[in-house]
Amino acid sequence: MEDLTDWVPYEKREYTPLGPKDAEVIKRTDIHSAKNYSPYPFVVDAAKGFWLYNMDGHRAVDLLSAYSAVLKHKHQGVIDAVNNELKFGADLVSRALYTRAYADFVEKVCEVTGYDNVLPKSDGGSITDSAVSALFMHGFERGIDEPEVILTTDYFHGRTLTFAANAVFDPDQYYGRYGKVKGVKVVDHNLEAISNAINENTIGIYIETHKGEGGPLFSNKEEFLAIRKLAKEKNIFFGADEIQTGLGRCGYLMAWQEYGKEARPDFVTLGKALGGGIIPVSALVGTEKFMNIYKPGIDGSTHGGYPLACAAACASLKYIIEEDICKTSLELGEYFTKQLNDIPGIKAENRGLLIRLEIEGVETAKPACYEMLLGKHRDPRIFMKYGHKNYARIAPPPGAINKDTIDWLMDKTLRNVLLYAREGPKLPRLISKKIL
Numbered sequence: 001m002e003d004l005t006d007w008v009p010y011e012k013r014e015y016t017p018l019g020p021k022d023a024e025v026i027k028r029t030d031i032h033s034a035k036n037y038s039p040y041p042f043v044v045d046a047a048k049g050f051w052l053y054n055m056d057g058h059r060a061v062d063l064l065s066a067y068s069a070v071l072k073h074k075h076q077g078v079i080d081a082v083n084n085e086l087k088f089g090a091d092l093v094s095r096a097l098y099t100r101a102y103a104d105f106v107e108k109v110c111e112v113t114g115y116d117n118v119l120p121k122s123d124g125g126s127i128t129d130s131a132v133s134a135l136f137m138h139g140f141e142r143g144i145d146e147p148e149v150i151l152t153t154d155y156f157h158g159r160t161l162t163f164a165a166n167a168v169f170d171p172d173q174y175y176g177r178y179g180k181v182k183g184v185k186v187v188d189h190n191l192e193a194i195s196n197a198i199n200e201n202t203i204g205i206y207i208e209t210h211k212g213e214g215g216p217l218f219s220n221k222e223e224f225l226a227i228r229k230l231a232k233e234k235n236i237f238f239g240a241d242e243i244q245t246g247l248g249r250c251g252y253l254m255a256w257q258e259y260g261k262e263a264r265p266d267f268v269t270l271g272k273a274l275g276g277g278i279i280p281v282s283a284l285v286g287t288e289k290f291m292n293i294y295k296p297g298i299d300g301s302t303h304g305g306y307p308l309a310c311a312a313a314c315a316s317l318k319y320i321i322e323e324d325i326c327k328t329s330l331e332l333g334e335y336f337t338k339q340l341n342d343i344p345g346i347k348a349e350n351r352g353l354l355i356r357l358e359i360e361g362v363e364t365a366k367p368a369c370y371e372m373l374l375g376k377h378r379d380p381r382i383f384m385k386y387g388h389k390n391y392a393r394i395a396p397p398p399g400a401i402n403k404d405t406i407d408w409l410m411d412k413t414l415r416n417v418l419l420y421a422r423e424g425p426k427l428p429r430l431i432s433k434k435i436l
């Protein structure tokens with residue numbers, strides 16, 4: 001139980017770097033870096049398993065590995081595969097030549113996802129942009145002069161002009177004030193709005209299977225299937241962005257698989273975990289019908305499909321399957337969510353090990369997230385991300401944790417911080433009334 005002597009609510013506390021070395025790195029960074037992020041003042045100097053280590057001898061459990069590792073940090077198999085390619089394979093080779101590593105990559109991605117073809121890129125935004133371009137190209141091929149693609153408000157596909165200009169995620173983004181990218185239609189995320197937006201120029205619908213950034217928020221089977229069916233009936237393409245939800249995170253290799261075969265999109269975008277937490281790799285996978293739009297020169301990038309990235313992705317996919325990451329995500333996700341829901345004032349919902357936590361009675365989960373990572377004497381420290389409203393996202397590396405880890409995190413840090421995040425100022429009263 002928290003020490004209530006001189007207790008200060010989290011939102012009134014000041015959180016500073018945990019030591020002078022972190023402070024020095026932060027200072028150097030802030031002088032020269034563009035201020036396009038506002039990171040927690042914690043400097044990651046090394047990572048292993050579920051741990052992130054800072055410069056000053058502190059460490060924190062990574063509950064936001066949705067950005068990188070579904071396996072674990074520094075997975076030896078992935079490191080070996082990349083080292084091997086580095087030592088014995090080709091150096092950076094453009095797609096002007098064939099490489100063995102690229103052949104392995106496309107074969108493996110198609111084997112694992114069940115799609116026919118792959119387009120490789122490095123970061124997520126480049127591949128989601130490619131997906132929208134491919135839809136436009138299909139439109140032109142069908143003889144539509146001004147093809148339209150439907151996206152949904154508040155769902156995230158990256159920060160390229162296509163998405164920023166149309167304020168898909170963030171209405172305050174600068175580009176949106178200048179002008180929109182023609183043909184990108186952004187509507188509310190529901191069947192009715194999507195259905196109303198379809199006209200004779202519509203060529204496709206592209207949505208996240210579950211919303212990751214700002215949430216997570218989860219789709220429901222009926223609506224997802226209805227959107228899929230609608231696209232089929234209207235003879236337009238249906239694509240799912242699984243950059244955050246795919247590759248075992250939600251308990252399936254692609255989260256849409258939870259809804260059965262009939263949910264299968266025409267194309268899917270993958271990223272983040274595809275690079276094994278080591279190298280940025282993204283990919284657009286699709287049916288032959290969708291992918292046949294690609295002709296030489298139509299899309300591409302220097303690092304898309306370069307040998308080191310291919311080696312990382314092949315190893316990542318191999319271990320995701322061998323280590324049964326989907327099963328672990330499903331089992332541990334249920335277990336973790338149940339424990340969180342047992343805390344008064346906390347509501348949790350999950351798909352596998354992608355969990356949304358809501359702290360009732362507060363406007364934002366930000367102070368609680370800061371307290372977990374930077375609060376005095378917190379042990380273990382925990383890194384997780386606050387989202388919109390009072391949400392926080394929990395996404396531990398499935399390959400590195402087990403039920404004991406969850407129990408330990410609950411007992412030592414989570415239960416305490418979350419209880420007090422909601423009821424902080426009222427706690428002494430509740431305790432004296434023996435409500436807690």
Ligand SMILES: Cc1ncc(COP(=O)(O)O)c(C=O)c1O
Binds near residue numbers: 123125159208244
């Ligand atoms: C669903 C989804 N799509 C696309 C992206 C963009 O990826 P990147 O940040 O690598 O450009 C993200 C990143 O968070 C994402 O979650």
